[in-house]
Amino acid sequence: MVAESRAAALERAGKIQGRRTTAGFGPPLAVPEGEWALTLVTSWVEPAYLETDASWCEPGGEPAGPLANGGAFGGKAESEVAAAARRLADEWGRPVRALYSREDAVRRGPKRPPIAAGVRSDGSGVLRAVRTPGVAEAVASVAPGLVVEEVDVPGPRTSTAIRGAGWVEAAVLLAGLRGEVGWIEAPGGGAATASVGPDGRLSVGVRAGDPLDETVLRSYCTGAAHMALSWVTSESLAVDEAGEVHDLTMRSFGVLRAVDTPRIDVTIEPSEHEPVNGSDAVFAAVAAAVWLDRGCPEVWPAGVS
The missing domain is CATH 3.30.365 (Aldehyde Oxidoreductase; domain 4)
Known part of the structure; x- marks a missing residue:
């Protein structure tokens, strides 16, 4: 979900916090x-790294690596978030920051x-x-x-x-x-x-x-x-x-x-x-x-x- 802010993206997605x-x-x-x-x-x-996977990218550019948002002792080494940032930047024609929710990090990491x-x-x-x-x-x-x-x-x-x-x-x-x-x-x-x-x-x-x-x-x-x-x-x-x-x-x-x-x-x-x-x-x-x-x-x- 793409929006002007993280809070707006969560609201548009209708996200409900995960549970134990x-x-x-x-x-x-x-x-x-x-x-x-x-x-x-x-x-x-x-x-269980603190900062979830994140990247940003300009249209046609190279995405920032996820390790810049805090390392994870290998947990982010194969993250797909940079590819998502590049795809969304090209799709929307503007700089995009891609950020995993905690649930994304657990399910995809x-x-x-x-x-x-x-x-x-x-x-x-x-x-x-x-x-x-x-x-x-x-x-x-x-x-x-x-x-x-x-x-x-x-x-x-x-x-x-x-x-x-x-x-x-x-x-x-x-x-x-x-x-x-x-x-x-x-x-x-x-x-x-x-x-x-x-x-x-x-x-x-x-x-x-x-x-x-x-x-x-x-x-x-x-x-x-x-x-x-x-x-x-x-x-x-x-x-x-x-x-x-x-x-x-x-x-x-x-x-x-x-x-x-x-x-x-x-x-x-x-x-x-x-x-x-x-x-x-x-x-x-x-x-x-x-x-x-x-x-x-x-x-x-x-x-x-």
């Missing part, structure tokens, strides 16, 4: 048959591929994942002993552009087998470790080379720690058997509230190496630490303790 469903839908995949030392099943989750895995004590096993280009390679980069089975499942589209999709789940499983987090190294560089204190406090260590700005790095690592804690304990997205998403508001995604988030302490290891991304490794390390602290429950979300 009361229906319950479980994870889409089941653990492969076998004798396993550890198993893990994850659910559909929403990237990619999700982290859910997995169901079983691993043996030697690190071998089977990891089932909703069919996603690149997921097998992502898993193999950290856990070559896992056989990846991709499964077609009705539901929203998936992408490995989402933060650490595939390799993080594999790294968490291996940490579970070890019985400790250790230092988890991300495929693109950067390493991290994490632990959960008796009071729930998260302690994080990160190796990211010589940081360009320690304050910015600490902020990214704190955000990654919150994202991991929320993913393991409280986040899920209701998707029915036909693949339709029913949770359409920010409050319905299960993102852990700030008031429910424990203290997060981040220690940056000194280094003279070139700076690299460290927050993805923090995401993996905190997910592993929280899972271990909860006793490695099979299904996520595991609940807030």
